[in-house]
Amino acid sequence: MNSYLDFIKDKDFEKSVDYVLKGYYEKKSIEKEKHAKNVVDMLIKDKNTIDEFKLVFDLFGDETHLNDWKMSEIVRQTDKTVNNYIGEFHQMVLGSIKGWTNLGTGDETGVDLKKDDNSIFIELKNKYNAMNSSSQSECRRKLENIVEKYPDSTAYWGFIINKKYKPVCEIWEYTYPKTVELKKDSRILKASGDEIYKLVTGDPNSLKKTFEALQIILNEKIDGYHLSSEDKKSLQEFSNHVFLESR
Known part of the structure; x- marks a missing residue:
């Protein structure tokens, strides 16, 4: 049954949504645990190491008190939990579409999605700036390895949210750190979320x-x-x- 979206079964869409909601339930549980601590316990015993210098700057710069800082810090920390789940939402949705596979973790290619005929592979991120320089290099190497193993394939670095929501689908020109050679391969592309969804579903x-x-x-x-x-x-x-x- 496809009552929500015509390109994915309801049970698969629900499964993807429920997965993210699980992250929110986990967030609420963590928030409850952290709220039960007093400020000193949170500063000293919290598993997330607190930047003591930023703490002092925050107190004076925001003209706030420790209890108010604690509330905002809890929100900041637990939001990371939710972001991790949301990052997998699109991978689960797209990987549930007929003809595609969610590769999860541990696949030999190291990427997130592939077309079942091995013609398209996608490393999917949530935002265009989600990767630092080292992560970009690692991603690039994975895509290069894929097109070397599957010469007729196309490999994508996909990011759901592009800067200012601009659509993009183009050859990914890349220069590795400490090198000058510009890597340019027509089989390795970068694409925004709307283009990735169109690629997988056929629906713009x-x-x-x-x-x-x-x-x-x-x-x-x-x-x-x-x-x-x-x-x-x-x-x-x-x-x-x-x-x-x-x-």
């Missing part, structure tokens, strides 16, 4: 449709919570901006 509007379907399914799953009319209007304006820029 599939990323926007996923964004809209997500709101519908979450509205069904989260008991007792509904977006206000004002929030719906603001989200629609944001969506119009994002996906207008993507076209």
Whole structure:
């Protein structure tokens, strides 16, 4: 059954959404545990090492108190937990589409997705700036290894969110650190989320449709919570901006 999206079965879409919701339940559990600690315990015993210098700058620069800092620090730390889950959401969705495989972790290629006929491979990130220099080099090597092993394939560095939501699908020109040689291979490309979704689904509007379907399914799953009319209007304006820029 495909009542949410025409390119993915409902059970697979629900599974992807439930996976991210699990991250939010985990976040709430961690927040509850951290809120139970007093400020000193959090500073001294928290598994996340606190930058003592930034702490002092935050207190004075933001003109705040330690208890207020504690609240914002808990939000900052636990948000990382959720981001890790969201980073896998698109991989799960795209990997559930007929003809594609979510490679998970441990695959010999080291990337996230592949077309079942080995013609397309994708290393998928959530944002265009998610990788530092070292990670970019590692990603590039993985894609180079893939097109060497599968000469007729195309390998992509995909990122769901591009800068200012601009669509991009182009050859990934790259120079390794401490070298001057520009690497340019027509089989190795970089592409934004709308282009990656179009590549996998064949539908140029599939990323926007996923964004809209997500709101519908979450509205069904989260008991007792509904977006206000004002929030719906603001989200629609944001969506119009994002996906207008993507076209």
